Amino acid sequence: MINNKILEYFVVSTFFVFLSCSLHAQTNFKFGIDVLQSNKFKELQNLSIALLTNTASTNRIGKKTVDIFIEQKVCSVKTILTPEHGLFIQKIAGEKVNDTSYRGIDVVSLYGSLRRPTRKILQGCDAIVIDLQDIGIRSYTYISTMFMVLDAANEYEIPVFILDRPNPLGGNYVEGAVLDTAVQSFVGIAQIPYIHGMTMGELAVMFSKERWLNILNANPKIKQTKVTVIPMLHWKRSMTWEDTKLPWNPTSPNIPTVSAVRGCAITGIIGEMSVVNIGIGTDMPFQIVGSPTLNSKSITNIINKVVSPSIRLESKQYTPQKGLFANKLCNGISIKIKQDSKNLLYCFTEILLQIRKSDPSRFSQTFTKDKINMLDKIMGKKNSLETIQKGGKELEIFLKEFRTTSSKFLSIRKKYLLYPA
Numbered sequence: 390m391i392n393n394k395i396l397e398y399f400v401v402s403t404f405f406v407f408l409s410c411s412l413h414a415q416t417n418f419k420f421g422i423d424v425l426q427s428n429k430f431k432e433l434q435n436l437s438i439a440l441l442t443n444t445a446s447t448n449r450i451g452k453k454t455v456d457i458f459i460e461q462k463v464c465s466v467k468t469i470l471t472p473e474h475g476l477f478i479q480k481i482a483g484e485k486v487n488d489t490s491y492r493g494i495d496v497v498s499l500y501g502s503l504r505r506p507t508r509k510i511l512q513g514c515d516a517i518v519i520d521l522q523d524i525g526i527r528s529y530t531y532i533s534t535m536f537m538v539l540d541a542a543n544e545y546e547i548p549v550f551i552l553d554r555p556n557p558l559g560g561n562y563v564e565g566a567v568l569d570t571a572v573q574s575f576v577g578i579a580q581i582p583y584i585h586g587m588t589m590g591e592l593a594v595m596f597s598k599e600r601w602l603n604i605l606n607a608n609p610k611i612k613q614t615k616v617t618v619i620p621m622l623h624w625k626r627s628m629t630w631e632d633t634k635l636p637w638n639p640t641s642p643n644i645p646t647v648s649a650v651r652g653c654a655i656t657g658i659i660g661e662m663s664v665v666n667i668g669i670g671t672d673m674p675f676q677i678v679g680s681p682t683l684n685s686k687s688i689t690n691i692i693n694k695v696v697s698p699s700i701r702l703e704s705k706q707y708t709p710q711k712g713l714f715a716n717k718l719c720n721g722i723s724i725k726i727k728q729d730s731k732n733l734l735y736c737f738t739e740i741l742l743q744i745r746k747s748d749p750s751r752f753s754q755t756f757t758k759d760k761i762n763m764l765d766k767i768m769g770k771k772n773s774l775e776t777i778q779k780g781g782k783e784l785e786i787f788l789k790e791f792r793t794t795s796s797k798f799l800s801i802r803k804k805y806l807l808y809p810a
């Protein structure tokens with residue numbers, strides 16, 4: 390006779406296995422790594438590769454790309470390259486990373502003493518494979534790391550393979566002015582809008598074909614290296630992350646959810662000014678803004694009348710445990726964003742305007758030169774802080790220009806879109 394507890398355990402376990410399989414069965418979507426596995430890595434047959442990735446990149450059943458590559462026998466992994474936050478995504482934004490090895494393979498951080506791999510690091514590599522999960526926002530540095538790796542690949546004549554992944558904000562949503570190259574930096578390296586609506590594979594091909602990489606190596610004689618995208622299967626531009634039916638793997642310590650991705654598009658730039666807390670030090674990073682003196686109720690009422698109904702603001706008090714105003718009671722504006730929300734930059738500019746009107750003294754403080762330069766780089770426009778400090782009509786015009794996408798970019802972008810609407 391079967392013990393009742395054993396039977397109960399068997400029934401419960403079977404249910405959860407069935408539930409997990411059912412959730413995965415709801416979609417036949419596949420990442421680029423899944424497609425590569427299905428093809429038995431034939432594109433990389435007998436090659437020695439450098440692999441740029443981190444542990445946010447997995448196949449559809451949750452196995453890490455780095456482990457998949459180490460365990461397969463078709464090609465060999467010579468070097469693992471990592472972006473900001475490190476291989477295990479433990480370092481906070483801006484913190485240097487010093488990864489050294491993983492499972493007996495050298496790990497080279499491209500967010501430590503180096504931002505661009507050297508010839509010595511890539512010596513003996515027949516190809517570079519990139520599998521990184523971007524968040525669809527220009528200032529997120531995974532784009533810049535890919536850009537630098539592509540630039541190095543050009544110089545050293547090494548082909549590159551991109552294992553593609555979804556843009557979590559969707560492939561149809563574009564908002565923001567194109568970066569002014571006068572403020573090009575590691576937080577804004579390419580001539581794309583703040584919200585670009587492209588995948589990493591699409592961006593890589595555009596960077597190469599448009600010859601934007603030559604900005605760094607400044608040698609027009611260098612040929613563009615071959616960039617091969619291993620595309621996703623059954624992904625459409627209309628899809629946001631939730632449509633994949635797969636869990637989100639945190640891409641950095643303060644991007645633990647897709648809601649944080651959308652919030653980052655709204656509050657990330659405000660956070661760079663250090664005038665309000667943006668949820669860092671709470672369980673809602675990038676999804677709440679506040680300060681001890683903020684008139685959050687008034688601002689909430691004003692903005693809810695003008696932004697999309699898919700974005701709702703609520704006034705609430707909270708106490709961040711770290712970051713700006715740590716351990717101080719803040720009057721906050723909580724931001725609830727639906728899956729299909731657009732006009733995130735419009736919401737950002739309206740919040741910034743209202744905070745500026747509500748507490749102008751915060752913007753009249755003395756900012757360091759580094760802070761002034763960083764804001765220009767993040768926004769992709771010169772004189773950003775100076776214009777915000779002035780306020781008035783000039784600021785309103787400046788912010789309207791910031792969130793307006795040029796038809797020229799949309800025309801360029803169209804040539805590199807790999808997936809149906």
